[in-house]
Amino acid sequence: MTATESRSAAPTATPPAGEPARVVPDGLPLLPEDPPRVGDFWLQSRLGANAAGYLYAASDDSGQRAVVAMMTEGSADDAAARDRFVTAVDELPTEAVLAHNDSDDDDLALWVALGPVRPDDGSSSASDERIIAERRGEDVLSAVLMDRVPQLGRFRGPDFRHYWENRRRPGLFRIWPLPWPAVLRPASRVALILALVTMALIMGLAMLIAWLLFRNAPEVDPGPVIPTPSGTSTVTVTPTTPPPGTVSPSPGPGTPTSTVTVTPSPGATITGPFPTGGTPGSPGSDPSDRF
Template identity: 70%
Template sequence: MTTTESQTEVQPAEGPEDAPARVIPEALPLQPEDPPRVGEFWLRGRLGANAAGYLYTAGDEAGRSAVVAMMTEGSADDAAARERFVNAVDDLPDDVVLAHNDADDDDLALWAAIGPIREDDGSSSAADERLIAERRGEEILSAVLMDRIPHMGRLRGPEFRHYWEGRRRPGLFRIWPLPWPNALRPASRWALVLALVTMAIIMALAVFLAWLLFRNAQPLEPQPVIPTPTGTVTVTITPTTPPPGTGSPTSTTPSPVPTTGIPTGTPTTGGTPSDPGDKF
């Protein structure tokens, strides 16, 4: 009797760092009305939006990644909504809020950068940090919108809506110093330099061609007539000397012809009252 032993390979248990990363949705491209930068964070794309504000994925020049929550223009004009935004940001841990603008800027929309988020290295920890920051941003905007407050009592009457829900454009923002050209990538900077050099060459070539075309241009004939204050114009006629052997006059030195006064102005004779020539 033969006994066959089956050997089974035991796979090591996967640790939290070896677990496959969660699939997180990609950010949508920025729209023309979106700010390119808030504070020290450059916005990269949209993560979500509602009537209270927008969620953006962003990063600063130091390499930190964050999720930026920013109010809409409608909610930013409501003092109560601004207060709810500030309270929701204050409820977060201090190490979570990387940056935010001053709540006293009444003419600007409030925003807050939430993190920290490590670079996407394919691990589950990096994806979890991104999702956690995004959930915290959603909670801030939900506090402004008050859509997660449980209803008390029975439903009666029309549904409640904020008066500013229709104004969903991103709120006002201020960029100083200006983002250009810091927002350009190295490839974009080279393209911009080449475009400027090409424009300068074309302009120099156009000026050179114009100089070649008009450098030997003759003066206009006849000379422009300039009237005098007395209402007459002075015309000087200078005869030219004919070439030798063509029957020239006896005098070789031309004598200037005296000037004559030619009156100008509206003719006083001719025409009838109905003649259009009397009107000019």
């Protein structure tokens, strides 16, 4: 369906006597799936669509108006369809092509901005410029779809249909630099700033609560054993638990120590020098007292 067909399909109603006639808009509103911007042009409304692509009314930052033709997701993935799009654009007059993306961007949908289109001042020449740009965009999309190729011979067999005709979403696009916040209204900018400040306050409050909860938490004792590259870990153990009924002196330079080497697999083995010379029943004489 061409752009003209899409607009003529819009329902119209006859107004009652004495009321002004309703003005049918030139384009349809953009959908969430439509790109807000392609290249330097901001898209404003849909002018038409078919299986090959979409026509948009657009304008750049300087106010230059144009008609943008952009491929669909299905046609953009077909190399032959992309070649037909590029060939159709190359056949247009040079002054009619305002901008287009690089045909080597295989991951992006091809698009072309057609014009020039003057602002609608009510004159017939401004309307003619827009109609001419729309017709050129329709010709480009029709070349991709091949719906205007004359039939050679008689009709035989099933009708021809592209395998990608069901994939009619707008093709992939890239926006750089990002369109916001330039496209936002002043009220939207205030809402965005308030949302960012609120998020920062919530994050700061969460960090403060975490610090208050864990600032007096005791340290983990004993600490984790970190194995060495050789696969063993050495831990020095100082026995400080005396037998019942005895007084344990504070550990000093002469306190006996044990050096333990731990092998994680297949089992734990304990090796190293242990304190000797203890008497039975004294600290250090019983292996269970070493830990």
